[in-house]
Amino acid sequence: MSSLYERLGGEKAVNAAVELFYRKVLADGRIARFFDGVDMEDQIAKQKSFLTMAFGGPNSYTGLDMRNAHKRLVAKGLNDSHVDAVIENLDSTLRTLGVPEKEVREVATLANSVRDDVLGR
Amino acid sequence: MTLSPGETVLEALLRAGVETPHSCRAGQCQCCMLRAIDGAPPEESQRGLTDAQKALGFFLPCICHPTAPLKVVAPDDAGAPQEATIRAIEPLSEDVVRLRIETENFSYRPGQFLELIAEPGLSRHYSLASCPEEDAFLEMHIRLHPNGRMSRRLMADLRSGDKLHIAGPRGTCFYEGVAADQPLTLIGAGTGLAPLYGVLRDALRQGHRGPIRLYHGARDSKGLYLTDELQALAHARDFTYLPATLDTGGDVAALALAAEAPRAAHTAFFLCGGENLVKRLKRDLFMAGASMKAIRSDAFTPAG
Ligand code: FES
Numbered sequence: 001m002s003s004l005y006e007r008l009g010g011e012k013a014v015n016a017a018v019e020l021f022y023r024k025v026l027a028d029g030r031i032a033r034f035f036d037g038v039d040m041e042d043q044i045a046k047q048k049s050f051l052t053m054a055f056g057g058p059n060s061y062t063g064l065d066m067r068n069a070h071k072r073l074v075a076k077g078l079n080d081s082h083v084d085a086v087i088e089n090l091d092s093t094l095r096t097l098g099v100p101e102k103e104v105r106e107v108a109t110l111a112n113s114v115r116d117d118v119l120g121r
Numbered sequence: 122m123t124l125s126p127g128e129t130v131l132e133a134l135l136r137a138g139v140e141t142p143h144s145c146r147a148g149q150c151q152c153c154m155l156r157a158i159d160g161a162p163p164e165e166s167q168r169g170l171t172d173a174q175k176a177l178g179f180f181l182p183c184i185c186h187p188t189a190p191l192k193v194v195a196p197d198d199a200g201a202p203q204e205a206t207i208r209a210i211e212p213l214s215e216d217v218v219r220l221r222i223e224t225e226n227f228s229y230r231p232g233q234f235l236e237l238i239a240e241p242g243l244s245r246h247y248s249l250a251s252c253p254e255e256d257a258f259l260e261m262h263i264r265l266h267p268n269g270r271m272s273r274r275l276m277a278d279l280r281s282g283d284k285l286h287i288a289g290p291r292g293t294c295f296y297e298g299v300a301a302d303q304p305l306t307l308i309g310a311g312t313g314l315a316p317l318y319g320v321l322r323d324a325l326r327q328g329h330r331g332p333i334r335l336y337h338g339a340r341d342s343k344g345l346y347l348t349d350e351l352q353a354l355a356h357a358r359d360f361t362y363l364p365a366t367l368d369t370g371g372d373v374a375a376l377a378l379a380a381e382a383p384r385a386a387h388t389a390f391f392l393c394g395g396e397n398l399v400k401r402l403k404r405d406l407f408m409a410g411a412s413m414k415a416i417r418s419d420a421f422t423p424a425g
Contacts, residue, residue: 011168019413026408040403044413048169049149058147 004106005057008099014051021093022047030085034073054090054111066117074120083118087111130155130166130182130193141182148184155182159192171414172298176230202238202286203227207279208258214346216265217312218275220247221258224287229253231319232296232391234419235289237261239274248316248393248419249290252323259287262315262346294419296323299389302331306388308377308402310338313394314347316419320391325358333360334380338373338394341366374398378405386410392418 009016022044026032035043046069053059070078087108094104124133131153134141143153148168157178166185167175179196194200205224213219220237229235231252238244251260265272279285294316299305305324307317314337321335335355339345345364355362365371381388385406392402399420407413 019407023408023410026404040407040413045149045151049145052149059145059149 003056004103004110005052005055008055008103008107010057011052013097014048014055014057016097017051017093018044018048020096021051021090024089024093025086028085028089031082034076034078034082050111051090053114054107056106056110061114063114063117066114067120070118071120078119080115080119083112083115124187127186130185130187130191134182143183146183148181151181153181153183154179154196155193156180156196156198157191157193160187160190162191163187171293171417173293173295173417176297177293197291199236199288199291202236202288204284205259205287207281207283207285209281210275210279213262215343217346218263218265220261220263220275221251222261222285222287223258227259227287227290229259229290230295230297231323232294232316232419233290233292234294234316235259235261235287235291237271238286238288239271239279240285243270243274245271246291246421248292248294248312248319248421250315250318252319252326254326255322260315262312262318264312292419294320294391294393294417296320296327296329298414299324299329300331301327301329304331304384304388305329305333305391306336306377306381307334307391308336308338308373308381308394309392310373310394310398311344313392313398313419313421316393317391318347318351321354321360325360334363335360336363336365336373336377338365338367338371338398341368374402374405377402378409381406382409386412388415390416390418392416392420394420396420396422 026035049059053061090111091104091108094107122133122137131141131143131146141153144150151169157180162178162180162185166180168184170179203224205222208223209219209221211219229249231249234246234248236244237247247261247263249259250262251258263275265276307321309317317335321333324333335351337345345366348364351362365373365376388411390406390411392399399418403416403418406416
C-alpha cells in the first residue's frame, strides 16, 4: 500500500495545495491575526512543510520544533478553537482540489496528531 | 573537497566541519541553501526554488548529489569589492540623482542591487536600472536625504572620474521565469522605479509579448522622474505607463490593486519601493489570486 503522501500526489499535491490553503487561512477572521507581520515567503515555506507533514510525507517535525515554533502564538492566545479552524481550512482546501473524503480524513488525523505539541501541552 | 559515494553536499560540508545551517535535510525548509558560482548543480537539488534563484545557481545541499565539481559560496556572499569609476552624477528630479559608474567585469541582471562603497564604513545598497547588453555603465537612482551621509558625499565631493568600490550583485528581482505572453505588471514608488526600469528594458529586449503595465507612484508630480523617457518608450514599444501622485489622490497601491486584482492569477508582478508598500501589495495581490512564485519584490528601507 502506498503512503498517503504518495496517494495524494506527493510534492506536486503539496505545491498545488499550499497557496490555496494559505489564502484560506489568511482570509479566515478567526485565525488571520496570528499571521500579522509575518513574511509571506517564509510563511509559505512553513505551510509547505506543515502540509508535507499532514500528508504523511518526508518531514523532520519533532514535538520540540512544534512547541518552539508556536510558543509565541500560544502566548498570544492560540487555543484548540484555532487549531480546529486551521484543520477546517485544510479540509476545505483538499475538497476544493477534489481529494476523496477518506484521504481528507486521514490528513485531518495526521494534522490533529500534532495538536498537543502546537499548543504546548 | 571530495564527496564519499552516496553522500550529499550538506553531509560532506558538515563532515569537514564547515558550519552550514540546516534543519529538515529533505529539501523542504530551504535553510541550507547555498549558491554555486562555478559548475551547474543538479536540477534535483534546485527543487522548489524560484526561477530567479535557479538562474543564479542557488541549490539545496541536503538533496544535492553533484556529478561534476561545484564551487559554492554562502547564499549572501557578495564577493570581493571591486573598483568602479564614476561617469556621471546628474539630477533626475528635485531629490533624485542618477549615478552612472563603470567597472571592469561585473555581471548582473537588470533589477538586481549592488553595494556601493564610497569609503570604508560608508556603503549603501542600490538597485540597477541599467541593462548589461545595452549600457556600458551601471546606473542607479539615488534619493537625496539632506542629512544623509551618502547623499552629502555624492553631492559635495564626488565627481566624474572619481573612484569608488562596489560589491555584488545580489537580489532576485529580475526578468526570469516570466512567460513571454504573460501579462507583466511593474509597481513601484519613488526610486523603486530604478529596478523596474531595468526589468522593463530587459523584458522588452527579450521580446516580451504580453501586455506590460508600469505603475509609478510619488508624493507629488515633482517626485516623479524619467517621465519623458517612459512616455516616449511607452509610445514606441507599446506598454502602459501609469504615474500616480498622492497629492492628486493617486495612491499607487490602491490604483494598481483595483486594476490588477481581477487578472492577478495570470500576471507576473514586480514590486519595488518602501517596505509598507511592498508588503501590502504582495499580500493583497496574493489574496486576489496571484501566485507567490509570480510575485518578485524588492523592498528597501531608506538610508541617506
Ligand atoms: S536542510 Fe532543509 S532544505 Fe536542506
